[in-house]
Amino acid sequence: MLSGQIPILVLKEGTARESGKDAQRNNIEAAKAIADTIKTTLGPKGMDKMLVDSLGDITISNDGATIMKQMDVDHPTAKMIVEIAKGQDQEVGDGTTSAVVIAGELLKQAEVLLEQSVHPTVIANGYKLASTKATEVLDKIALKNIDDVSLKNVAKTAMTGKNVGGVTDFLADIAVKAVKSIVEERDGKKVVDVDNILVQKKFGGGITDTELIEGVVIDKEKVHPRMPSEVTGAKIALIDSGLEIKKTEIDAKIQITDPSKIQAFLDQEEETLKTMADKIKKAGANVVLSQKGVDDLAQHFLAKEGIYAVRRVKKSDMEKIAKATGARIITNLDDLSQKDLGFANKVEERKIGDDRLTFIMGCKFPKSVSIMIRGGTQHTIDEVERALHDALKVVGVAIEDGAIVVGGGAIEAEIALELRKLAPTVGGREQLAIESFANALEVIPRTLAENAGMDSIDTLLALRVAHQSGKKNFGVDALDGATGDMLAKNVLEPTRVKSHAIESATEVATMILRIDDVISSKKSKSEGGPQGGGPEGMGGMGGMGGMGGMPPM
Ligand code: ADP
Ligand code: MG
Numbered sequence: 001m002l003s004g005q006i007p008i009l010v011l012k013e014g015t016a017r018e019s020g021k022d023a024q025r026n027n028i029e030a031a032k033a034i035a036d037t038i039k040t041t042l043g044p045k046g047m048d049k050m051l052v053d054s055l056g057d058i059t060i061s062n063d064g065a066t067i068m069k070q071m072d073v074d075h076p077t078a079k080m081i082v083e084i085a086k087g088q089d090q091e092v093g094d095g096t097t098s099a100v101v102i103a104g105e106l107l108k109q110a111e112v113l114l115e116q117s118v119h120p121t122v123i124a125n126g127y128k129l130a131s132t133k134a135t136e137v138l139d140k141i142a143l144k145n146i147d148d149v150s151l152k153n154v155a156k157t158a159m160t161g162k163n164v165g166g167v168t169d170f171l172a173d174i175a176v177k178a179v180k181s182i183v184e185e186r187d188g189k190k191v192v193d194v195d196n197i198l199v200q201k202k203f204g205g206g207i208t209d210t211e212l213i214e215g216v217v218i219d220k221e222k223v224h225p226r227m228p229s230e231v232t233g234a235k236i237a238l239i240d241s242g243l244e245i246k247k248t249e250i251d252a253k254i255q256i257t258d259p260s261k262i263q264a265f266l267d268q269e270e271e272t273l274k275t276m277a278d279k280i281k282k283a284g285a286n287v288v289l290s291q292k293g294v295d296d297l298a299q300h301f302l303a304k305e306g307i308y309a310v311r312r313v314k315k316s317d318m319e320k321i322a323k324a325t326g327a328r329i330i331t332n333l334d335d336l337s338q339k340d341l342g343f344a345n346k347v348e349e350r351k352i353g354d355d356r357l358t359f360i361m362g363c364k365f366p367k368s369v370s371i372m373i374r375g376g377t378q379h380t381i382d383e384v385e386r387a388l389h390d391a392l393k394v395v396g397v398a399i400e401d402g403a404i405v406v407g408g409g410a411i412e413a414e415i416a417l418e419l420r421k422l423a424p425t426v427g428g429r430e431q432l433a434i435e436s437f438a439n440a441l442e443v444i445p446r447t448l449a450e451n452a453g454m455d456s457i458d459t460l461l462a463l464r465v466a467h468q469s470g471k472k473n474f475g476v477d478a479l480d481g482a483t484g485d486m487l488a489k490n491v492l493e494p495t496r497v498k499s500h501a502i503e504s505a506t507e508v509a510t511m512i513l514r515i516d517d518v519i520s521s522k523k524s525k526s527e528g529g530p531q532g533g534g535p536e537g538m539g540g541m542g543g544m545g546g547m548g549g550m551p552p553m
Contacts, residue, residue: 014522023518024114028107030075031512034082035104038067042097042444044160044478045452060379062161063386064096065089076520077512084504092497093194093393094158098444099501105443106509109436118429124510126433129426130419131506133434134441135499137418138411141472142403142495151176153490154398155391157407160479162387163380167207171384174212174371175391181214182367183399192396198320198370199388201381204353205374210384215344215363216324217370218289218317220310221356222349224299230348231308234360235341237285238318238329242292243276243302243309245269270297276333277301283336287347289313289321308347310358321360324368394494403495408486409445410475411498413463416441441502445476452478459483 011017018026040047041062048062051070059070068085081103085096110123143150155172164171182196200217222229256262273295280288280302287308294302294311302309313321322329327342345362352372371388375381398404405411419438423431442460449459459476462483466474475486 011519012521016520016522017518019517023516024120024513025111027077027512027515027518028111030078031081031107031509032104034071034073034078035101037071038064038097039101039104039447040451041067041161042101043448043451043476045448046097046161047451048163060163061383061386062097063390064098064100066386068096068100076518077515080508080512084508087504088500092397092494092500094390094493095497095501098497099505101443101447102440102501103505103509105440106437106505107512109440110433110509110513113432113436116432118432120513120516122429123433123436124513126426126430127437127506127510129430130422130434130437131502133419133422134415134437134502137415138405138495138499139403141411141414142405143492144402146398146402146404148176148180150404150492151180151395151398153492154404154494155395157491157493158390158394159387162390163383164207164387168387170208171210171388172391174210175388175395178212178369178371179392179395179399181369184367190400190402192400194392194396196320196323196368197392198317198368199373199385200357200370201373201375201385202352202355202357203375203378203381205376207373207375207380207384209374211372211374213359213361213370213372214366215359215361215370216317216321216368217360217372218310218313218321218358219355220313220358222358223294223309223311224303226303227299227308228306230346231286232346234287234308234344234347235285235338236287236289236321236325236327236344236347236360237280237283237336237341238289238322238327239331239333239336240291240315240318240329241331242294243273243288243290243298243311244293244295245272273298274301277305277307279333279336280307281305283341284338285336285341289318291315291318308349320368324363324365325360326364394497397496398494401494401496404492405495405498406473406475406486407491407493408475408477408489409442409448409463410473410486410491411493412441412444413467413475414472415502417464417467437506448476448478452476452481454478454481 041049041064046062048060049067051059051067053070059066061067065085068082071082073079073082081100084099084103088096088099106127113123114120152172155175156168159168159171178197179192179194182192184191198216200219256265276298285307288302289310291313292311294309299309318329321327322342325342325344328340330336330340343364344360347358347360349356350359373381373384373388375384416438419434423434426434445463446456446460449456454476463474471485473485473487474483475491477484477486477489
């Protein structure tokens with residue numbers, strides 16, 4: 001009935017469109033390509049990637065999140081995969097590579113089912129059932145008694161494979177101590193915000209000179225040599241403006257005709273700066289930290305009063321110090337009073353490497369610690385920082401949830417076993433999807449084995465047999481190149497690393513599966529776009545609607 005009619009143009013000219021099988025295949029391929037790229041970095045024997053950005057700067061890392069951040073991905077579904085890594089990194093700090101690799105494998109398995117004409121919606125449903133079951137299994141077999149030794153092992157597992165070998169034990173100790181000192185209780189729940197740990201990096205020394213400091217360290221020295229190097233019983237004023245004469249926003253010119261007036265003008269300036277120092281003194285402060293500059297003359301007056309002053313403190317540091325010392329950040333010196341001051345047992349200047357830093361120790365709220373990272377090269381320091389980031393996060397997550405599982409592919413093998421038991425009870429074609437999900441999870445032990453140079457098929461078979469006979473902790477010991485009990489080998493991870501990875505991989509994989517049409521508007525002429533086609537299409541619809549609406553009238 002439509003034949004002979006002129007086709008209605010809904011999309012703007014130049015819009016690219018891919019639909020049906022083509023769209024699906026291309027989306028799956030793009031996602032798989034990303035997963036395959038980072039697969040080789042998985043586990044303690046994973047290789048590194050060297051990433052060169054458009055400016056020629058180099059990053060060498062095997063951290064999934066870092067690699068993903070640097071990769072300039074263009075394909076829309078590949079971008080969705082990159083998003084998984086970002087989300088995983090933010091939420092749990094580890095398991096980024098795993099999440100991406102699982103997503104890629106879920107799609108690869110789905111491809112096989114699609115070829116057998118299983119409908120994408122059926123696959124998606126089966127995958128969702130499987131993912132829910134996986135979370136249940138995780139909850140059921142998680143270890144709930146977590147002591148400091150387990151926490152340390154969680155930290156060490158997160159750091160294996162990073163280029164900090166040899167000192168993981170040392171760094172794990174620091175991570176556990178740091179996190180334990182900032183745990184807060186809220187509504188009977190443990191809450192850890194690792195952002196409360198101030199991480200400072202200072203070039204020089206060795207990694208083992210890295211230290212945990214029970215206080216806040218800022219990378220700034222006192223502004224004047226005649227100020228005291230150490231203040232005990234510190235009363236700290238935090239000012240987010242400067243201790244200087246404000247420059248006018250617009251160019252102002254002051255014309256002084258009488259030479260004697262020059263002196264008066266300068267005296268006036270001096271007086272203003274002296275008043276500033278007096279106000280600080282009057283409030284009872286013996287330490288002042290300014291977010292902006294401190295004028296030379298103001299420095300002189302402050303030094304005369306024996307006040308320790310620091311300038312150009314970062315806003316984020318100011319906030320941490322406020323929290324740690326109980327100080328209130330003020331803008332106008334006139335508002336400064338004794339109750340705005342923070343307290344610390346000691347503020348002192350210490351020399352680290354070539355630099356002088358300010359240490360604020362014994363703060364009013366002891367839940368404030370800093371980690372000072374040291375290392376011989378910038379690359380080392382950066383890698384230590386990344387390793388510690390992961391370690392702090394996973395220890396925090398383990399404390400918050402109070403649940404950890406055994407790594408090395410053991411947990412994935414166990415979930416696969418449970419899914420294979422579940423599948424026949426579900427029946428229908430969803431059963432096939434659940435079985436595929438089980439196969440997909442085994443990508444983790446398989447890849448760990450592959451990257452360690454082990455035979456992946458033999459390894460998987462050994463794992464299946466072991467798990468069938470009830471050995472829940474049997475996994476791949478990538479460091480020894482053998483299979484074994486991963487609990488005995490202390491390879492532990494927070495449960496949330498696994499549940500989050502599986503959930504987000506499932507979410508993205510099913511989302512990608514259900515797409516049968518990719519419509520991309522042309523990039524160059526931005527205005528109009530798809531909406532440009534709107535009115536035309538709507539017009540047609542409106543006409544129809546009008547006709548349909550006729551009879552009742
Ligand atoms: P991700 O970005 O997913 O955390 P990693 O490269 O850190 O990727 O590898 C994590 C995987 O390596 C996890 O499955 C973890 O259980 C495993 N793993 C860590 N340490 C060991 C170890 N010593 N032996 C075997 N597997 C390990
Ligand atoms: Mg990791």
